[in-house]
Amino acid sequence: MSLDEQKNDEQKNVIESEPTQVEQQISPEFDLKSSEWFLNRELTWLEFNRRVLHEGQDSRNPLLERVFFLSVVGSNLDEFFMKRIGGLKHLVGAGVKKLSVDGRTPQEQIDDCHIPVQDILKQNQMLEVELKKLLADVGIVLIGYDQLTKEQKTFANNFFFDNVYPLLTPQGMDPAHPFPFISNLSLNLLVKVSYPDTEHAYLNRIKVPVDSGLTPRFIKIGQEDLYVPIEDVIANNLDLLFPGIVIESCDFFRVIRNAITERDQEQANDLLSMIESALRDRKFAEIVRLEVNTNMSLSLRGMLAAQLNIDAEEDLFEVEGIMANRHLMQIAELDRQDLHFPLHQPVDNPQLLGEDPNIFHVIKEKGSILLQHPYESFDTSVERFIKEASLDPKVMGIKMTLYRTAKRSRVMQYLIDAAQNGKQVAVVVELKARFDESANIRWARSLEEVGIHVTYGVVDLKTHSKVIFVVRKDFDGLHRYAHIGTGNYHAGTARGYSDLGLFTCDSVIGSDLTELFNYLTTGYTGTRKYKKLLPCPNILKKKLLEKIARECRLQAEGQEGLIQLKTNALEDKDITRALYKASQAGVHVDLIVRDTCRLRPGIPGLSENVRVISIVGRFLEHSRIFYFRNGGKEEYFISSADLMKRNLESRVEICTPVESPRLQALLREMIDIQLNDRHNCWEMQSDGSYVQLQAQQDEDAHSSFEHLIKNAEKRLKMTHRMVVKKSKKKK
The missing domain is CATH 3.30.1840.10 (Polyphosphate kinase middle domain)
Known part of the structure; x- marks a missing residue:
C-alpha cells in the first residue's frame, strides 16, 4: 500500500466510523452534511481582513499603527488574490464543478x-x-x-x-x-x-x-x-x-x-x-x-x-x-x-535565568520550559539554544525542520558553526513554503556547502513542523533535548507574532522525535509508533476526533465537558462536525480562531454551546493550543497545525502535550485572558458576522496583548526578587 493509500484509508476510518452511543442520542434534526451549517473559507477570511481594517479605523490605536494596519490590509488582499482567487481560477480553468463543503462551485x-x-x-x-x-x-x-x-x-x-x-x-x-x-x-x-x-x-x-x-x-x-x-x-x-x-x-x-x-x-x-521551475512558472x-x-x-x-x-x-x-x-x-x-504603541522589549524567560550558564543543564533541571513570544525574547531562548548547541563539546548532533526563516538568520549561522565545529547536523528544508521558496533554496545550498545533511521532507507532504532536536552526551549517557514550537525560526516574526515554544528533555518525546526525523529523512512511514507526540498527517486528526468524542461521553456520564481550541483557522469539515456534535451533547466549546472559521455558533439545538471569538490587534495571533477537560484529568497541547484539512492530512506537523502543572497554568492564564478580552476581541454571530466586544463599566478595558506583556514582565521581576533573596541568604 502506498503512503497516499495508507493515509487516505486511515482518514476514511476516522471519518466513517460507526456512530457512538452518545452520537446516536443526538437529535437527528440537523443534517451535519448539509452545506448550510458550513461557512465559506474565502468569505470568512475576508471577514478577518475587515477586522484588520477596523484596527486601522480604530482611533484608540496610535496613528502610525493605524497606517500599519492599512498597509497590512493591502498586502493581505494581494496575497488573497495570488493564492485563494488564483487557486479557484485554476479549478475553474480545469473544469472542476465540485461543490465546496458550503455548497459553492x-x-x-x-x-x-x-x-x-x-x-x-x-x-x-x-x-x-x-x-x-x-x-x-x-x-x-x-x-x-x-x-x-x-x-x-x-x-x-x-x-x-x-x-x-x-x-x-x-x-x-x-x-x-x-x-x-x-x-x-x-x-x-x-x-x-x-x-x-x-x-x-x-x-x-x-x-x-x-x-x-x-x-x-x-x-x-x-x-x-x-x-x-x-x-x-x-x-x-x-x-x-x-x-x-x-x-x-x-x-x-x-x-x-x-x-x-x-x-x-x-x-x-x-x-x-x-x-x-515552479518559481519560473509563477513569474509568467x-x-x-x-x-x-x-x-x-x-x-x-x-x-x-x-x-x-x-x-x-x-x-x-x-x-x-x-x-x-x-x-x-x-x-x-x-x-x-x-x-506608535508603547515600546515593547521582550523580556528573558525567567526559567532560563539561573546560576548555571549552560542551557542544557537548566532544561534538564526544569524538565520543560514554556516560551511565550513576542512577550519573551527569541534570541535569549531559541537562538541561545542553537548557539550553545553549536559550541558545546558534549553536543553530538543537531536536527531541525526549517519552514521559514529570516534572510540574515542567526539560527542558520549557528547551524553552520555547528557543522564547522564537527557536529552532525541535519536540516529538513521545506522548499514549498509559499513565497519563501527562493530563500529556502539559497539556505539549503549554503547549508550543504559546509557539509550539513539537507533533505526536503516527504513527497507530497509539506513539512510545517517547528522542531530543533539536540543529542548531547551528558555524564550519565546520551540525552535528547528539543525545542518544539508553533512559530517559524524567524527572529523578525518572533517580535510580531504571538507564538509558543516548549523546551524539553522528556525522554519519551525525545524518542518520538527520533522516529519523526527518521521518517522525514527517509520518507518511509513503516510502523512508527509515537507515545506522546501527535504528528500529522496520520495521527493528530484521529486523536482530536477521539478526544472530542470523549468529552461527549463524559458529558453524558454527568461530568461537565469542556473543549477549548485556539487556532489560526478552523476549516476541516470533520473537526467542525465533531464540534457541532459536542455542542449538541451539552459540551461547552470555546474557539479562539484568528481568521477562517467554518462553524456557525449560537444555533439553537446545534451550536448554542459554542462560542467563537477572534483576537486581532497589536501582534498577529499565531499560536495553537488544544485543551480538553477530560473529566478533571486536564490535557493541554500546543501545535504547529491549524485545524485545516491541508494541515491535518497533507502536512507533517507536530502537536505536543504540555504536562507540567506549572506550564499548564501559564496556558490556562493565556486562554482565560483572551476569552475575557474586551478590547481586541470579536465574537462571531450565527450568520458568520462578527461584533467587537466592548468593556462594560465593571470590566477591564485593557487588551489581552497588554495583559500578556505585563504578566511576562511580572514573572521576570518575581524571579529577580527570588534570586536576590536567595543570594542574601547565602551571604
Whole structure:
C-alpha cells in the first residue's frame, strides 16, 4: 500500500466510523452534511481582513499603527488574490464543478468574493484619506507632486535625475515592439505619446523600480517629513524620457498573478529543480487582478485587459488613491515613537535565568520550559539554544525542520558553526513554503556547502513542523533535548507574532522525535509508533476526533465537558462536525480562531454551546493550543497545525502535550485572558458576522496583548526578587 493509500484509508476510518452511543442520542434534526451549517473559507477570511481594517479605523490605536494596519490590509488582499482567487481560477480553468463543503462551485466562490472585496477597497480608500489628514496634523505630510512648492519640486526633480532616471527603461508598444511582459505586483506607468504635428499616438510602459528595493516608494523632500509618491515624480519628469515628444496621457496600473503553479512532484527526479521551475512558472502565471487608476480611459482599460488576457468585468479593479498601499509600511515604520504603541522589549524567560550558564543543564533541571513570544525574547531562548548547541563539546548532533526563516538568520549561522565545529547536523528544508521558496533554496545550498545533511521532507507532504532536536552526551549517557514550537525560526516574526515554544528533555518525546526525523529523512512511514507526540498527517486528526468524542461521553456520564481550541483557522469539515456534535451533547466549546472559521455558533439545538471569538490587534495571533477537560484529568497541547484539512492530512506537523502543572497554568492564564478580552476581541454571530466586544463599566478595558506583556514582565521581576533573596541568604 502506498503512503497516499495508507493515509487516505486511515482518514476514511476516522471519518466513517460507526456512530457512538452518545452520537446516536443526538437529535437527528440537523443534517451535519448539509452545506448550510458550513461557512465559506474565502468569505470568512475576508471577514478577518475587515477586522484588520477596523484596527486601522480604530482611533484608540496610535496613528502610525493605524497606517500599519492599512498597509497590512493591502498586502493581505494581494496575497488573497495570488493564492485563494488564483487557486479557484485554476479549478475553474480545469473544469472542476465540485461543490465546496458550503455548497459553492469554484466560480461561485469567486463571484461571491467580489462584493466584499470591493467594499474593503472602498473602506481602504476612505481610511487612507482620513489618515493622510491626521498625519499632516502631526507633521507627516503625504502629497502629490503638484502640491509641492517650486523649491520642493526642484528637490524632487534632482532626486529623480540622480537616483531614479538611470533605472528606468521605457518600453514602446508598436509593430516592432510587442506588448511587454508585466511582472507580478509591479507598479507601472502607461504613457501615451505622439510626435508633434501628427495624429498617431504610441503607448509606452515604464516599470516603477520599487519592489526591487532600488528606490523608496515615497520620496522624502528635504529634511522635513514630507513625502511624494515616486510614480508621481516620474510622471512629472517624462520630458526627460521622451524629449521633444508630446505627452498625451499618463496612467498607472498594476497586476497580480496567480501564485498557484502545479508540478508533478512524483515525476520530479530532483525536487530542488522542480521548485525552481515552479518559481519560473509563477513569474509568467496568469493574471488574476488588474488595478488601474480612476482616470484611465475606457479604451486604454480595454487594451490592457485584452493584452493581459483578463476578463475586464471580473478581474479589473479601479483604485482611487494610492495604488499598492502595501508600500505604506514605509510610512508606518517612521521613527516617531509618540505615534506608535508603547515600546515593547521582550523580556528573558525567567526559567532560563539561573546560576548555571549552560542551557542544557537548566532544561534538564526544569524538565520543560514554556516560551511565550513576542512577550519573551527569541534570541535569549531559541537562538541561545542553537548557539550553545553549536559550541558545546558534549553536543553530538543537531536536527531541525526549517519552514521559514529570516534572510540574515542567526539560527542558520549557528547551524553552520555547528557543522564547522564537527557536529552532525541535519536540516529538513521545506522548499514549498509559499513565497519563501527562493530563500529556502539559497539556505539549503549554503547549508550543504559546509557539509550539513539537507533533505526536503516527504513527497507530497509539506513539512510545517517547528522542531530543533539536540543529542548531547551528558555524564550519565546520551540525552535528547528539543525545542518544539508553533512559530517559524524567524527572529523578525518572533517580535510580531504571538507564538509558543516548549523546551524539553522528556525522554519519551525525545524518542518520538527520533522516529519523526527518521521518517522525514527517509520518507518511509513503516510502523512508527509515537507515545506522546501527535504528528500529522496520520495521527493528530484521529486523536482530536477521539478526544472530542470523549468529552461527549463524559458529558453524558454527568461530568461537565469542556473543549477549548485556539487556532489560526478552523476549516476541516470533520473537526467542525465533531464540534457541532459536542455542542449538541451539552459540551461547552470555546474557539479562539484568528481568521477562517467554518462553524456557525449560537444555533439553537446545534451550536448554542459554542462560542467563537477572534483576537486581532497589536501582534498577529499565531499560536495553537488544544485543551480538553477530560473529566478533571486536564490535557493541554500546543501545535504547529491549524485545524485545516491541508494541515491535518497533507502536512507533517507536530502537536505536543504540555504536562507540567506549572506550564499548564501559564496556558490556562493565556486562554482565560483572551476569552475575557474586551478590547481586541470579536465574537462571531450565527450568520458568520462578527461584533467587537466592548468593556462594560465593571470590566477591564485593557487588551489581552497588554495583559500578556505585563504578566511576562511580572514573572521576570518575581524571579529577580527570588534570586536576590536567595543570594542574601547565602551571604
